[in-house]
Amino acid sequence: MRIGELATKTGVSVRALRYYEEQGLLSAARSSGGQRHYLDDAVDRVYLIQMLYAAGLSSRTILDLLPCVDAKVNTPQSRAMLRAERDRIDRQITQLRQARKRLDEVIALSESPTNGCTRTDTDAVVA
Amino acid sequence: MRIGELATKTGVSVRALRYYEEQGLLSAARSSGGQRHYLDDAVDRVYLIQMLYAAGLSSRTILDLLPCVDAKVNTPQSRAMLRAERDRIDRQITQLRQARKRLDEVIALSESPTNGCTRTDTDAVVA
DNA sequence: CATGTCCCTCACGTGAACGTCAGGTTTTAC
DNA sequence: GTAAAACCTGACGTTCACGTGAGGGACATG
Numbered sequence: 001m002r003i004g005e006l007a008t009k010t011g012v013s014v015r016a017l018r019y020y021e022e023q024g025l026l027s028a029a030r031s032s033g034g035q036r037h038y039l040d041d042a043v044d045r046v047y048l049i050q051m052l053y054a055a056g057l058s059s060r061t062i063l064d065l066l067p068c069v070d071a072k073v074n075t076p077q078s079r080a081m082l083r084a085e086r087d088r089i090d091r092q093i094t095q096l097r098q099a100r101k102r103l104d105e106v107i108a109l110s111e112s113p114t115n116g117c118t119r120t121d122t123d124a125v126v127a
Numbered sequence: 128m129r130i131g132e133l134a135t136k137t138g139v140s141v142r143a144l145r146y147y148e149e150q151g152l153l154s155a156a157r158s159s160g161g162q163r164h165y166l167d168d169a170v171d172r173v174y175l176i177q178m179l180y181a182a183g184l185s186s187r188t189i190l191d192l193l194p195c196v197d198a199k200v201n202t203p204q205s206r207a208m209l210r211a212e213r214d215r216i217d218r219q220i221t222q223l224r225q226a227r228k229r230l231d232e233v234i235a236l237s238e239s240p241t242n243g244c245t246r247t248d249t250d251a252v253v254a
Numbered sequence: 255c256a257t258g259t260c261c262c263t264c265a266c267g268t269g270a271a272c273g274t275c276a277g278g279t280t281t282t283a284c
Numbered sequence: 285g286t287a288a289a290a291c292c293t294g295a296c297g298t299t300c301a302c303g304t305g306a307g308g309g310a311c312a313t314g
Contacts, residue, residue: 055226
């Protein structure tokens, strides 16, 4: 498939797909005219990349991890890297939970009847 | 206390503290000479700001939420905003868990004896 | 063979949260 | 009272993951 189809299938922009290739995260065959052609499994690869981006990994880190995911590389260093990233994600989850807890407290407070100003003058403000 | 002390106490840079003020997140009294002076509770405020940044909130969103946290504002809109941000954090946690699970699978695979190349030629590479 | 749609490569723009340097003032310490 | 340390206000630089044209080929369809 060509880049436009991959873009619509995955929901990421054409620009983003070119950027992934530029970063070495995604490869494509080229037609005689220079156009990119992707295999079907590129869809899953893009999903994976997006997932790792969403987890806060940088392009560089993803580039380092992908060979491990592809099970082509398996060294003590690569395993340490995997564990390090997993731990980073764990810490990030912990932080998020703290923030969530804090917000929940504020929400509980704002919805408690003791603080019950259910209507204020700013209710009329639409903007 | 002055800005340098607040910076060392909280672990954030002086530049960041000035930036927080610029964004309306942190206020300070001024000395006759124009230097910022903070109350002791500014430390907690900075921690809170950092927590919300770490949760992926933007300056603008934090600016909108802080009055709620300070319990000065409590409107239907503000409560909706609080819930929306909490839900966003929940979704982010879910994504992180997925990524973590995926990494765990890769880790398990790389550490399984069936894949047991505990030493490879790249072991020697120090780089 | 023409045309509309898709694709290509530069290459500059963007927004967020600061880093960093310049040039000058204020406060502290001796 | 003077020198060092800390602080001030601009204002430009940085990084990341793209957005957004500009200008020009590639490809299916009539």
